[in-house]
Amino acid sequence: MTANMLSYLMFNRFQMSTPAYREAKNRLSDMDWNTSVQNLLNWADKGAMQLNKLIPALKKIALQDGANVNVDETWLRYHAYNKKRKTYMWCLVNRKARIVIFFYEDTTDDEGVQKHGGRNRNVLKEFLGDAKIKSLQSDGYNVYMYLDNELMDIEHLCCLAHARTKFKYAFDQGSLQARIFLELIGKLYGMEDTYRRERLTADEIYHRRNSKETTEIIDRIRTELYDLLANPDESRSELMSKALNYLKNFWNQIFAYRNDGEYSIDNMAAERAIRPITVQRKNS
Template sequence: RFPGTHASCSLLANLVFNKYHMNTPVYREMVRLLNNKMNVSRNTVYNWFVKGSDHLKKVLPVLKEKLLAKGAVVNCDETWCRVKVAGKYGKKYIWCMVNKEAKVAVYFYDDGSRGRQVLRDFLGNTEIDALQSDGFNVYMYLDKELVDVDHLCCLAHARAKFKYAQEQGKDADAEYFISNIGRLYDLEEQYRLRHLTPQQIQQERQGEQTTKIIQRIRQRLDKLLADTSGMRGDLMNKALNYLKSFWNQLILYLKDGRYSIDNSLAERTLRPMTVERKNSLTFGSHDGAEVSVVYHTFIETCKMCGVSTLEYFKEFFKAIMQGRTDYENMLPMTIGIKK
């Protein structure tokens, strides 16, 4: 039996997999257990989840070290959830940070705060090369306090604002920005299909073709901002001001072939949390949210490493039962599961 529970390693692994990977409601698991002559309460199952996550937390510092290794390029995003605190449900936030090269994703939840201190504490004295995010103002301190870290913003967010201006605001000028940003994306797709190295991508991005597109976008931006006739709608004004405000962060991806044109990596990685939000609707406490982010950290890292999530949890829980504490050898990429 797994320490502190009446569950075997295999049973606990399957329960975790079904709940956090397959989004199976706990009451369905209770029915399945009952059909196997196991009368287990909901609270008991949740207590088992807590016991498993407590041991996974001991591995998190090693995983975080890989995530924020010196010279790393990471993507970051956050999403909201509803958590019961002091008898009332409130809006809280879960963060996610991803290192594509290291194949590591780490979720974190600091009592649901979306404040700057959460990000500051998580990064600590990091020596990463770059962090990419959206334009949320919490990230802006990176430009002032982490002067050695390149802060990139997401060009997809800028494009989306012009898309809104075109579709909802019926602004004809939006199409120019949408089409030219689209050309930048076309170039990125060509680099991917040609399997270019980061060095080759950097050379292409700094070449004449990309430079001309960037110049056209900037020239049109300056021209429209100089026009104070008041003929534009609010959505177009917001799109133009967003592009101007974050211009340096939006085009910074041209500097290094490892950098991404947008923050879609973090957004995709965070999506399972939005799915869980729709299925579970709420967390009963801060602790419930913490347990969820721990499991999702290892689930998404397993996905990135091409490792079976179910087999990983089985192997990990078995290693804990054996008394192992060599946590550096108990990560999804080091525990020894065949891909």
């Protein structure tokens, strides 16, 4: 692989979905790097061939027995036969191994219609294969929650950051009842920051997460949640109702992070990894 080819692949990592002609005409020319569109396309094709040889090795490490993984997905557009199509890119992160893998597969629905870059659970099941991972953390999308028929031993975790964000949206729209949830969740995140600063071991983190102080905070969240659900309020905003229902529906999965000191309180590892795609999509 030439130096120019490698440089282009590294550069293109942060310019996903950008047409080659735009890179050649604008971005690369601004860097005094003059090359043809065909060169960029050839480099990408040759680079993909080399990277495809690396994926199996990375996948073997990322999905080793007992691994804890974070998964997320997002949509993007691509051009095919002079048409714009919608596809889904998936992202799997093994934080301990420091590996991030992006993947997508074409799937077929129940009626035999092919879906380009599908979002159904077959994509994830195909990628995981017979891996014996320990846990899978996500944002609560149903695809992640119903893999048990195939992978009985996986512990499903959801994302406390998603719950916090929903309450933040509700609070910003005037739902003052969301304040207490933001304050209590903020205390849990403050504890996680302390664990990182003190560089605690997984066992120490496990005991701290199950301490009396942590349990009291979570019990307070539960009490506030069920008090509000037991007293419907017609003036309650839709955003607040969604935040309460998300917390209730995924309660066990959200607080399953307490079951192991190596688990994460949220799914931000995958969220951060996939963010360049979402940013590029919005900018485009």
